[in-house]
Amino acid sequence: MSSWRLLLTRPTEECIALSAALSAEGIQSSSLPLLAIEPLPETPEQRATMLELDRYCAVVVVSKPAARLGLELLDRYWPQPPHGQVWFSVGGATGALLEDFGLDASWPLRGDDSEALLALPRFNEVLGAATDPRVLILRGQGGREHLADTLCSRGVQVDKLELYRRYLPEYPPGTLIETLRAQRLNALLVSSGQGLESLHGLAASDWPELCELPLFVPSPRVAQMAAALGAKRIVDCRGAGIAALLAALRETPEPA
Numbered sequence: 001m002s003s004w005r006l007l008l009t010r011p012t013e014e015c016i017a018l019s020a021a022l023s024a025e026g027i028q029s030s031s032l033p034l035l036a037i038e039p040l041p042e043t044p045e046q047r048a049t050m051l052e053l054d055r056y057c058a059v060v061v062v063s064k065p066a067a068r069l070g071l072e073l074l075d076r077y078w079p080q081p082p083h084g085q086v087w088f089s090v091g092g093a094t095g096a097l098l099e100d101f102g103l104d105a106s107w108p109l110r111g112d113d114s115e116a117l118l119a120l121p122r123f124n125e126v127l128g129a130a131t132d133p134r135v136l137i138l139r140g141q142g143g144r145e146h147l148a149d150t151l152c153s154r155g156v157q158v159d160k161l162e163l164y165r166r167y168l169p170e171y172p173p174g175t176l177i178e179t180l181r182a183q184r185l186n187a188l189l190v191s192s193g194q195g196l197e198s199l200h201g202l203a204a205s206d207w208p209e210l211c212e213l214p215l216f217v218p219s220p221r222v223a224q225m226a227a228a229l230g231a232k233r234i235v236d237c238r239g240a241g242i243a244a245l246l247a248a249l250r251e252t253p254e255p256a
Contacts, residue, residue: 009034034198054082057130067097069163070138113219114147177206187214
């Protein structure tokens with residue numbers, strides 16, 4: 001049995017799956033979702049983009065919610081997906097949803113962040129083979145700006161289709177620190193920069209106490225954000241998936 005006792009902060013559905021996977025490895029956890037998902041109403045712009053999906057040589061899907069909502073739109077408007085179009089995801093779990101739908105999907109095998117996708121050979125091959133490369137990014141509100149900005153700097157035309165928003169559920173003051181103490185939790189997990197901001201905001205005056213705990217983050221970008229907020233024991237998992245987290249837990253000395 002591991003001595004790790006993690007606070008999970010992902011959306012509810014993801015916390016359930018992650019908690020089960022950790023339990024199978026003998027790792028205790030407690031869930032306090034700090035991000036909730038709300039689909040955005042379909043707009044005329046969304047519909048127009050989907051109807052012209054065949055303009056894009058590649059579609060990038062940045063998360064499981066984006067995959068689920070995007071596939072609903074694809075099924076509605078394209079009984080047969082555009083021929084020769086390749087779909088890419090940032091992580092394997094999202095990629096599996098695309099592949100199970102029957103799409104030609106690829107994703108990085110190491111690292112599930114924007115940097116890993118930008119370095120993926122097939123992604124660059126698809127862009128390089130297009131005369132006028134156009135990429136559509138399916139995402140939540142304000143997500144993956146670094147990915148879009150980098151592609152634009154490389155001369156790729158990028159369109160973004162925002163399908164949902166994330167927001168912090170309402171909790172009574174003190175809920176976070178009370179959960180940590182009651183469950184005797186000794187580490188924190190966030191899966192995105194927005195999740196980190198929610199953690200920091202909910203902690204409020206208790207943040208200095210949380211700063212002393214190991215904080216597992218998915219990428220160097222979020223690690224930098226955590227350091228700027230004063231977190232003292234940051235562990236970069238180099239990915240948001242369960243495999244990346246388990247590897248980081250094994251490599252990090254367990255609490256006494």
